[in-house]
Amino acid sequence: MTRDQLPTTNAFWTLGLSLLAILLLLQLTTIPQRINLWLYDALITTHPAKVADNVAIVAIDDASLDRLGGWPWSRSTHADLIRKLDDAGARTIVFDILFPEPSADDQDLAEAMKAHGNVVLPIHLSPPSQGETISEYLPTPTLSQAAAGLGHAHVELDPDGLARGLYLFNGLGKHLWPSLALAAHGAGNGKVAPPEFPQDSELPPYVNVRSDYVAVPLAGPAETYPMYSYANVLLSPPAPREFNGKTVFVGATAPGFGDVLPTPFSNMALPLSGVEFHANSYAALANQTLIRPSSGIIAAFLSLAIILLVASALPRLRPTQTLLLCTTLAAALLALFTTLILVAHRWIPVANALLVPLIAFPLWSARRLAITTRFLNRQLDELGHGPQLSLRELSERHPIQLLDYLTELFTLDGWLLMEDDKTLSHHNLSRESVPPRLPRNAWIHRQNLSWLNIDRCDSHYVLGLKLPDSLSGEAVQRYLRQLPLSADLADKGTLTSSKENITARIERVRQATERMNNMQTFILKSFEHMPDGIIVTDELGVIQFANRHIEEWFDEPRPSLTGLPLTRLLQGHDPRNNPAWKETLAETLTLAQSRTVDLRIRGKDFLIHLAPFESFHTRQQGLIANISDITELREQQRQHREAIDFISHDVRSPLVSQLALIEQLKRHPTDIDTDQLEQLGRLARRSYQLAEEFVQLARAEQLTETRFYECELLSIVENARDSVIEQAFGKDIKLQLQGYEDLWLKGNAELLERVVINLLTNAVQYSDTGSTITIQVYQAGHLACLTVSDEGAGIAPEEVPHLFDRFRRQKSSELSGNRGAGLGLSFVNVVIEKHRGQIEVESTLGEGSSFTIKLPIAAPIPN
Template sequence: MTRNWLPIKTTPWTLGLPLLTILLLLQATAVPERVDFWLYDTLITASPAEASDDVVLVAIDELSVDRLGRWPWPRATHARLIEKLHDAGAKTIVFDILFPEPSPDDPELAMAMREHGNVILPLHLSPPSRNYLISEQLPVPELAAAASALGHAHVELDQDGLARGVYLLNGLGDQLWPSLALAASGKTLPSIDQGEVPPYTNARHHYRAIPLAGGAGTLPTWSYTGVLERPPAPEIFRDKTVFIGATAPGFGDILPTPFSGLHQPMSGVEFHANNYSALVQGELISKISTTTAIGLAIAVIIFLAIALPRMRPTRSIILCLGCVGVLALAHGLLLLYARLWLPVSHAVIIPLLALPVSSALRLAMTNRFLNRQLDELARGPTMTLQEPSRRHPPQLLSHFQALFQPEGWLLAEGDEIISASGLTESDIPPLEKPGEWVHIGGQSWISLTRGGLTYKLGLELPNDLSRVATQRYLRRLPLAAINRPTDEPRPRENISARIERVRLATERMSQMQKFIRRSFERMPDGIIVTDELGVIRFANGHIEEWFREPMPSLNGMPLARLLEGHDPRETPPWHETVSETLTLTQSRTVDLRIHNKDFLIHFAPFSLPDSDQSGIIANISDISELREQQRQHREAIDFISHDVRSPLVSQLALIEQLKRNGGQVEPEQLEQLGKLARRSYHLAEEFVQLARAEQLTETRFYECEFLAIVENARDSVSEQAAEKGIHLVLQGTEDLWLRGNAELLERAVINLLTNAVQYSPPESTIHIQVFQAGHQACLTVSDEGEGIAPEELPHLFDRYRRQKSSELSGNHGTGLGLSFVNVVVEKHRGEIHVHSRLGEGSAFTLKLPVTLHLG
């Protein structure tokens, strides 16, 4: 048989295409970006950056507003602050305060800036009001000219509203301004050729994420008014870069960061100070492009699409989780040590989704495969037998007729007789409960309901020994109609329906396996099944019993070793027989002898369908009984050719002698001729009786009374006993009923009594006892003869075997008498025992199972 389906498997394309589709869908959502932000924030907050030692903040805090008055303050105040910081030795002063409108104090502030020589002022890019284009908000020209550099104060907020970095260069058109931190550091970046850019275009370059030193208040901070009111403090500000800006609530210059979110936002000036700290230490983080991240995700898709279809589910889980771990580790190492922010969200999400997608594909393919297999199982053979309760009464009657051969029958539908023979409607007894048999003598009746109709079925069973067994069998037979619900609820879910189909298919397979195993176990022969190397893979109970090997040791044992261990032989050796059966695929039949029993073993090669597997089925038959019958047949032929033939030859010789004497017949010659004829008759009679005993079956049993059988046997040998003056004493008055064949039992008892008379001395007594012991009827025949030698007792019941002592004493026998007794006792499921002592006599005890007298 060829397969009509291809093997189902997941290929790189079947897995790669869905994953690629998922990647495209992810790209259209904000999920990957949120994942990247979460990974970044987790690492940055877990490992804050070290703050630079030369950064100090001067904060316009609430205390300063209270003391110096409402904002804005006169610019002369800022000039005095610059002078204080200049006297304290500040290296760079960075204002995060915009000065876009002119003021009367601008000359004083400009002079203070020039005297210091390194003051940085901010600019801002924003539309001046609604419905206007974005423009540069620069300090007034006088202050701008006095500043050593200008820097933009713009901070970029990410999609989730948190500030994580700035563009180091930002401006309109072809004019790019450095950030405040970059301007304060004095560093420069390579020039950027933007080409022809419109003057209203917001141009941004060199985005850098800032590894913050912590939340708000982490950097050293001094109050604006405190610096003004105290003398210069060189120990605080010498050679430091001082950032001046607003930190008091109400100024609006606040930024949520990964450390705080909106709960404790950071002021803009502190954010710029963190930017400067990271910049001068070379700790700013460069963000790798999204294109690279997408390429990494595609590479992960290709890797998983190739690897996952070849792996088991457990290893698939390990691989996917390993990919996530490796990507997360790479992200952390790049961020913390190489200061590179690699967006790995796409690449991380893909393995997490690849596992369920791969599992779903496998489940879908497995589901299709199971459906095909279930369909195959549904079309396959079953071991379900049609229930008798589903058969129509006419069909049941025909089956009963073929099975039991009743002497009469009757089948009626309601009041109408459909079929009848030997029974009439008047014979029908009351049938109260449908489906239950009513047995009256030899008649068996039952009422059946089929399709709303009532049937009455009767059988007249033969009056033989099988009637009772047949009636018991009918009583066990389930014939009552069983009402099964036709509208059984079906599973609503598809998976539930498949599970139910799998359950039913499994039950059918289990029933098939149980049937095969039980069939092997109940076979009369021993069965051994091996694999292609001749190793035993199955053996039924007969093998365990005959070889006397426990079943666990049989499984996995080479067949040749088992046979060599119990019946070693040289020609041909067992291994040669087994190997030739496998290599030549030819059957072999060999004799086998195990524990003094004869067997015939048949080796038959086999091969499994749709498979390369092969092996041997060894069928072992017990032929001990057959060999025993052959031996008995040979002994019978020897017996006939010698014991029966010898007296006949003597008779013929004597008749020839009488012919030569001319008709003169002496009385002694007639007596001799009569003895020879009687001897021939007795030999033939014993041979015929033994054959009858061997053919006896329980079908010829009937109820009989054991004491009457013994009395009849005693009367049959009383004349022979009287000739030797032997007294036969019978003890027993109890009637003992048993099932058996009275004729053969009587012949067996006669043989015992005849032997006792033959081997007893004259004027002795033979005691005959009949009694019951438990559930057995017992007979003991005791004589006062010479007894039987101990070495002859084990062979006493062997056929054609004569006792040596009997032959020496002149009591010639056939050797069939006691063998006949033993056969009859065995056929009646009884026992026979012998107790004998030389010079004291022998006692034969016969035990048979009793039964109740049925009358």
């Protein structure tokens, strides 16, 4: 077996042992047990047992308790009930009522029981109190002797708390009592023989022993069987139609009185009373439909058989057949389970066997996938050693296409294309120029003329090119001579047919991957997700691949890009003549030298890098065009130039002035004037202000949401107001704050406070002495808003659109002497954008300006 074949030799053991291990681990959980119980419940509830017509129930219900008084009733009352039922023709009377304590009316009840002859009484097994051994609670001796039979009234609850069956025999030590239903069935038919114990077995008399568990197929939920009120039966005349020849069960059904048993039909929503469960048990016993669980050995053997079948068959099947087999096995097991319960009345737990095909299908599918994945990864690794670009063979080009692409790629002075003796296309080149006896599938170059003689589609073609003297003819002719014109069929194999198993499928994939071109995967996956636009052309400059960036930037659908000459695409979006695009691409291909050219598409700046390539396997050539979006870089360069200009003028100017004043003071240290010191201070403050604005703007541009936290807008505004209040006081300007509501934001409080300070500082600078600046903090919908309004001179309408541009100062500011760096409002705009907010400006000349900031609040208050 080679390394590329599927290792199926040990597939049987691998799959079989894996299934067995999983199945054994599942036995540590309750999953198989829950599945078995669920399957049983689903079947029993959808196919309930038939209601027996010889069973009736006399219920001690709420109405009986109201009419006959509180419990316990006199045993003479029960004796009267027996007489009424005897007069009505009841065959057997079964009491689900305990009579463990002696009573004065025992003799009356015993006489009524003897008179009827078939009255069965219950016994109960329980410890007298917590911590004591279990004891038997029998009817009084008088009643026990008068009864036709005694039976235990215990119903078994499964681990999920539901009552599905009972033990036919239960007792202490070797003395076992039949169940109430079994005792009733044996009344009049002879005594029921309990199971025999080995003679050498010794069981203590206090050990609770149970034997012969059976599941009871219920006829339905509560009140499925005919039910008659105890009081109505007792106080009404005998009713032979209801009770003649029937087995009558007497027991409590009133809520909170008697047994409450959840069943598969209703759980605890509508529980079944104990007397109803015993009535169902008797009906199933009489009809021989009690369901007997099979031993665990049978279920284990069934599971092992399914494991052997699955482990043997799955490795030999195709995936669809695997699914069909697993589905068929599961359906067959369910059919077997249903048939055994409904027909043979045998309950074989099939959960373990059913889990085998359900687990085997995904397990074996995962193994198939893992093996296939390893194989494909190995093949892709081998293919990666010799990458090549998937291009259309030049031998597949029609001569008309070939001429079209060559004219687009090279600047030609003329051309000629002939089919047999018919001229298809010509320009500045006649058929008389065709040299005699041209060889097939090879370029012939004579001076500046190049000729090609090829056969396509049972036709003979002659192609001639006239190269201009301005182009390097030798380089073009050398390039044409290298082009492969005949198809290489040596490596074109055929797929071998084989059976549809996993080994054959992998072999077919291996053969296909040998013929795949390695760079196809690179183009389709890697190029598609590169940050730059990628175009791959063949040796004629025809686009063979373009990623999504090209489709987006050029606004061209990708199907129309494939097969389009690259020169035509570039010339159509960025026309140029010096040099022309075809000249740039032709030099790239013929001289095998990379080119980098600026490109502008739809108002955006790009850089296109053209790089030739050659495939080592097919000797095909072409070029890769890498197009990078440098719009943002150009914008940064523009900003950088503006910053340099600003620094060279605005920053340099106060520093030069400071140095001049310092030199002057050094020359005349004794003649220091106060005005000179004040001027020096102003210049220093201006230098500091410029540096501070640069620092703050840089911090704002680097702000990310990782530095956001909960902050309150009104507190931010109050702190900003306190920072500029001295400046406002110097001009006798009043700062009026309006806002009393806490508005919580998700942001950076320090930078937001600087934003408010900048707005207030501008308002103070451009406001007249004695005016008022209004600061409003309020909520509008889910937005926290701040409005700063002044009564200054206002802003000219033509200057409003440029307020937030860098290094942009208002003309009025320069004339008024309020000189700044032009970065304050730019900082404000950057910070607000980082907080996903917006800023609006309203201004009227001569009346003032209003700046409004809107920011999303952290937890919007519902309307």
